[in-house]
Amino acid sequence: MKKKVFAIMLAAATVCATLSACAGTAAPAAPAADASTEAAAPAETPEGGIRLVNNKVEVDEGLKKLAKAYEEKTGVPVVIESLGGGIDTQATLKGYYQADNMPDIFVFEGDIHYPTWEGLLADLSDEAWVNDTEAEYVRDGKVYGFPTTTEAIGLAYNADILAKAGVDPKSITGPESMRKAFETIDAKKDELGLTSVLGYYTESSQLWWSPGQHVFGTYFDSGLARDDTTYIDLFKDGGKLDMDRATPWSEMVALFNEYTDPAGVSGTYDAQVLGFASGKYAFVTQGSWIGATLMNDDKEAYDAAGHFEIGMIPYAFIEGQDTILTNSPNWWGVYKDGNVEEAKKFLAWCAADDGGQEILAKDCGFISPYASNTHAPDDPFAKTIAEYTAAGTTSSWHWLSMKAGIGQNATGVVFQDYAMGNFPDAKTFLDTLQQVCTNYYAN
Amino acid sequence: MNSVANKLLSPILLIAGAAMVIISLIMDFAGSGSSLRGPMLVIGILVFFAGLYLFPTQKHHRKIVYVIFLFPLLFTFAVTVIIPLVLGICYSFTDWTGIRFNSVVGLTNYMTMFKDPAFIWSILITFIFVVLNMVLINLVGFLLALLCTSGIKGGGFFRASYFLPNLIGGIVLGYIWQFVFNNVIIDMTDNISWLARSKTALFAIVVVYIWQYAGYIMLIYITGLTQIPGDVLEAAKIDGANPAQTLFKVKIPMIASTITICTFLTLTSAFKQFDVNMALTNGAGSVANFMGNYLSNGTQMLALNIYNTAISKNNYALGQAKAVFFFIILAVVSLIQVRVSNKKEVEL
Secondary structure, rough: OOHHHHHHHHHHHHHHHHHHHHOOOOOOOHHHHHHHHHHOOOOOOOOOOEEEOOOHHHHHHHHHHHHHHHHHOOOEEEEEEOOOOOOOHHHHHHHHHHOOOOOOOOEOOHHOOHHOOOOEEOOOOOOOHHHHHHOEEEEOEEEEEEEEEOOEEEEEEHHHHHHOOOOOOOOOOOOOHHHHHHHHHHOOOHHOOOOEEEEEEOOOOOEEEEEEHHHHHHHHOOOOOOOOOOOOOHHHHHOOOOOOOOHHHHHHHHHHHHHHHHHOOOOOOOHHHHHHHOOOOEOOOOOOOOHHHOOOOHHHHHHOOOOOOOEEEEOOOOOOOOOEEOOOOOOEEEEOOOOOHHHHHHHHHHHHHHHHOHHHHOOOOOOOOOOOOOOOOOOHHHHHHHHHHHHHOOEOHHHHHHHOHHHHHHHHHHHHHHOOOOHHHHOHHHHHHHHHHHHHHHH | OOOHHHHHHHHHHHHHHHHHHHHHHHHHHHOOOOOHHHHHHHHHHHHHHHHHHOOOOOOHHHHHHHHHHHHHHHHHHHHEEEEEEEEHHOOOOOOOOOOOOOOOOHHHHHHHHHOOHHHHHHHHHHHHHHHHHHHHHHHHHHHHHHHHHHOOOOOHHHHHHHHHHOOOOOHHHHHHHHHHHHHHHHHHHHOOOOOHHHHHHHHHHHHHHHHHHHHHHHHHHHHHHOOOOHHHHHHHHHHHOOHHHHHHHHHHHHHHHHHHHHHHHHHHHHHHOOOHHHHHHHOOOOOOEEOEEEOOOOOOOHHHHHHHOOOOOOOOOHHHHHHHHHHHHHHHHHHHHHHHHHHHHHOO
């Protein structure tokens, strides 16, 4: 008898376990606030509202504030779900799609991810904000992506150190003047308290994206018009590099290796930015996104180093290249089977000057890509970017169209190898890079 | 009376249950968003089994009960293992993107994968890693077990502390050791981190993995060693065997089955190595010349190669094909394991 009761209990327990596993999808999801930080339980779209998947955890709070402000104004609830911290956003989104749990607005990175979502994105061509920006994502003549911010790739410098060393950043217009500036600063390294002239980090397991995509990316765009796709088109055809342009570019990389901190081959992003924030490097090969790090995580070191002014010079590997690379690093797309109307209204409100722009600028630190916008974030790079934009000397980010994963799986390591001195000269480096890219496109 | 009621009730329940299951499945495949379909499926299954249980038969009643009891496990097994496996094999013959597939491409994915030197390299270093780990982990684990069973002072403390790394997740462990390699012992390694060069990085992964796994293997060896009957050891002592002789002639033969178990445990777990690899080097590392190519994935083992192919290269179908190949390797290893263990048990 006892045995029988036990057996029934066991069976019941098993059934319950099975049932709860099945019922998991039907059960109401955890409150959105938890879902965004835990990311284990996906949030659900509120009734009549919209859900937005974001991939920058650092702006999670700001976006939630934005969502709240929007709900107060229109009564439409907006749920922000931030994926990040080691989670691959696109892979998670694919899972959401398979589980029939797509958000109404989600983030994607342009050409690399467009093929995945082809046919699933709503056409945003008729939205008013399209006329207010140049950074929207366009494919085949239609607008699919809402730009959120502007990020800039340029050689960031510490204006105080350059002034003390007597180097005018405006004088750096090409490879010779860049070398001369580096030499001048290097000679005064000790009295300026520098570890090295440049913080060029090439560690390849976590930081591959910096050399492998951004420094590499300057080859495609430096000094070119925003719509000039000559070199990326060549590259997309089997990973080919134009040697006439790539050779001077590789010599710039050689110059970086000469003047960088050798710790860069195994350093982290944090160490690189902290080194720059505390005034140990005159230049750093990171873009405008480090502004947020300087203002928050590294605030103490930055203040201790005198809260110096920051500027950006172009990666000028050919004389006369005068552009920095600016772009929206990713776009918000609208899922065509979601709540498209409300999503469009929300995006329109975000772009409008009297709407979300202020929150996006002040709380998320976004540098607005919209012409009508009047709010600037409290970011050390905001001024520089505004100057370059006003002067019309910006280039695009065509490296975004490289084959998916190339930075992590192919190019990043080559930069590290070169920085460790495993190639005798820039030519070997370039030949290896060419071979790696060709192979990557072939396989 | 009772049986008449059963005769009526049973078919009704069977039909109602089956109908509910079918309707809910149709609703699901038709893309209906109704939240009823989940509970309906479950209730349908329960009703169906109630009908089956009440089915008026003496002869097959026992069998029906077996099926009912087995069903929850079989169902779970099918949903979590069998269906994904079959789907995965099917996807490997298509150009699946993780969202949809446009065409069936036959064996193209399998051809591509073996033409890629980077993948061949991953297979190669996985095998090297497995052999190194199998030998070293067992050696270290066994020595630690000997130490902990030798009656040393604070044996329990040592046992616990050697086992502790096994309780830390591989990712956390990987990042801790990454810090150690990149910041702490970098002065001893000519200012170039071990993780920066492929050869030393591979060695670093081996070290970290031994550190993580040897404690676990040690525990199994300790169990084996303490199960050796005391009289055998006493007899050896009386016969004048020195410690080395006792070890090689008595202890090791007595724990032969434990050694087999540990060998296969280390073998399969080393094959599936992923987390430490990912956190420590993420597969990066240069290989100057392998089959005439420069490789960027010097420390990328099979599991990580599969993951990166699918996720970072955004090529789900190719990743799936590699995963099928990986499955075949592991299946062969496991089958050999079962064979060998069975033989050993007969011998004992």
